Amino acid sequence: LPLPKVLNNFTIHGLWPKILLDKDPHCKPKEQFNITKIQDLLKDLERLWPSLKDYSKPESFWKHEFSKHGMCVHEDPKIKNQHGYFEFGLNLMKRFNILEFLKKHGIIPHVSQQYETRKLQDIFESEFRHNVSLYCTDKKGQKGVQRLEEIWMCLDPDHQPINCPPISKCSTNFTFPPFPHLPCNTLK
Template identity: 30%
Template sequence: MKTSRLILIPLLVIQCLPVLCFSTDFDFFYFVQQWPGSYCDTKKSCCYPCTGKPRSDFGIHGLWPNYEDGSYPSNCDPQSPFDESEISDLTSRMQSEWPSLACPSSNGSKFWGHEWNKHGTCSQSVLNQHDYFAAVLNLKNKVNLLQILISAGIIPNGQLYSIESIKEAIRGASGHSPWIECNVDPCGNSQLYQIYQCVDTSALTIIECPVFPRGRGCDSKIEFPSF
């Protein structure tokens, strides 16, 4: 019996090694949406997609796996590149809710491919490619950021608003605190650029953020430009 156990143990270790090598774990997601008016209102400007000017709403930037220590995995599986045919049934929704404003104009596939290759491949223990993009679209529908802000009297009209009032409006509607990223317009004004919300590892539920990103801070009052 002792000999039999000695033989079995190495075999079990060898069988488990491939799983350990290729599995990727993470602690939560950042779900990031950006305001198109702020993206375009910079010195580098923007280019509308081939489908035309996006609607005046927050657009998706991505769903990013992260660790609780503030670090994050990236480009986890070069053997699983973006395949647009996998999401053909989602394309029209993505063009509307996940548009690319980068120049030159495009249909968005390069943007989506970047998001999958850098971030999505690190969530494959939970989501395949189709499920990843579908989950992002569904998350956007869970919390309507623009309507939340408008209901709180925070309107994209080029005026300045307290960053605390923006956070409070989103916290009151979603139950959880967001993180706000600002950029700077050509005149040097700090403006509302991206809103981060944290999501559990199933990509279903918005949660309180274990840690906020390290990034550009905001002035106490920030511009909410029109689009």
């Protein structure tokens, strides 16, 4: 598949269970990745959970995500298996439509408009009663100007928002360029 001409929204990078900020849970694999088990999700996965490093081979990315981060799903009665893992990620993306949420609060993609990091954090805290972690990168060729790349949301075992660790990697202000734009410093 060619990289879509228009990436017009945020995409999912992953769904990662964590025990602590830097500690993944260790579960014995009960299920290996099998693309046939998620056939009914492929269209949404290609649109909402694409591989941004190699869009022509999304299966490799999904296999990596499930093999590394999805091995404990059998311990979650609401997710249960590989299909549930990907379906849950897609449903979260739809439930928390981040782009629409930002627009509703006046944070609209713009080529040069700068937004305050604290304001964005306050908006999330007031709406969801919990904070998020933000990740920005330096805008190519413009030292000191950062652009918003990722928003991390954290959930409790019942899949409700909780506070994320305070690890935001954004300076005081950031830009939020219009879509499409190449994520993560042109696809590292």
